[in-house]
Amino acid sequence: MMHAIRAIFGLFVDDGALAVGLLAWTALIGLAVRLWPVTSFAVLGTALFLGYVAILIGNVVLAAHAHALRRR
Amino acid sequence: MTWLQAAPTITAAFLASFVEFVEAATIVLAVGTVRGWRSALGGTAIAVLVLFAMVLVLGPALTHVPQQAMQLVVGLLLLLFGMRWLRKAILRGAGIIALHDEDAIFRSETDSLRRAGAMAGRGLDLVAAATAFKAVLLEGTEVAFIVIGIGASGAGLLLPAAVGAAAAALLVLAIAAAVHRPLARVPENTVKFVVGVLITAFGVNWTGEGLGIAWPGRDLALLALASGLLAAALLGVRVAESVGSRGATRPAVR
Numbered sequence: 001m002m003h004a005i006r007a008i009f010g011l012f013v014d015d016g017a018l019a020v021g022l023l024a025w026t027a028l029i030g031l032a033v034r035l036w037p038v039t040s041f042a043v044l045g046t047a048l049f050l051g052y053v054a055i056l057i058g059n060v061v062l063a064a065h066a067h068a069l070r071r072r
Numbered sequence: 073m074t075w076l077q078a079a080p081t082i083t084a085a086f087l088a089s090f091v092e093f094v095e096a097a098t099i100v101l102a103v104g105t106v107r108g109w110r111s112a113l114g115g116t117a118i119a120v121l122v123l124f125a126m127v128l129v130l131g132p133a134l135t136h137v138p139q140q141a142m143q144l145v146v147g148l149l150l151l152l153f154g155m156r157w158l159r160k161a162i163l164r165g166a167g168i169i170a171l172h173d174e175d176a177i178f179r180s181e182t183d184s185l186r187r188a189g190a191m192a193g194r195g196l197d198l199v200a201a202a203t204a205f206k207a208v209l210l211e212g213t214e215v216a217f218i219v220i221g222i223g224a225s226g227a228g229l230l231l232p233a234a235v236g237a238a239a240a241a242l243l244v245l246a247i248a249a250a251v252h253r254p255l256a257r258v259p260e261n262t263v264k265f266v267v268g269v270l271i272t273a274f275g276v277n278w279t280g281e282g283l284g285i286a287w288p289g290r291d292l293a294l295l296a297l298a299s300g301l302l303a304a305a306l307l308g309v310r311v312a313e314s315v316g317s318r319g320a321t322r323p324a325v326r
Binding site: 007008011022033041042044045057063 | 148149151152153155156158159160162163166168210213214217272276279280283284285286287288293297300301304305307308311312313315316317318
């Protein structure tokens, strides 16, 4: 049973930092939508997208850096 | 429903399901080759029945969830799922982690199945059936999630998503039955790269709508998000390649 739960969890979360970063950014943008409903949705949509991209790129750069350190 | 809505859904469901079916087929082929086809196909059939039951129970339950809440939950799950694939595809493209090798998986699986003890006589070989069952259930769960996830948030999109997945299943079954070997020539990392981009685009789109963000251009926004993600992912490969190769050029630190 635990193996099955772990396998299903693994479908969505491979790198914990990436998952936490994406969820935290979603929560922040969700908060912004509630606090500033008059702000252009295009601005918040762009912020949501660019934030996700930055989190992804930052994560792969950190992984590549860790890989480079291991090779030295 | 227009082709503009259906085409990305069919493409994403087809490609994502294709990769999952290839992975499941590799294990089933390994089981069938080493321990016999009866147990391999028996385990596969039981897993397919369990998957059908899961979809029959969970599918109608989803219709009772308010649309905005479902968009947010499904969007976040698609986002996490797609980003996980995209991250791995970028790191594989940059040479940071090894490429997925169906031949190596086939060899490793056949070795471990040969070591797993004697086969049962005329009855079902439990080791073989359980191995096939586990592989098909896990990969099938991913396919079911992809179909429901991609199809759930748009009116009438479940059918195109199911059609894409069914086409992938038929294609993999036909190839596997014809060649009886793992589908090692499939450019799996390239497919995973594309699928990661498409599923993440769906995830961003649904998550935004779930948060109350009305995307400008509606359906065109999905294509814009996918294009932006593709550009960012290609940039990610270049940057990761450059950062990762620094370890090879500098002398070892003592």
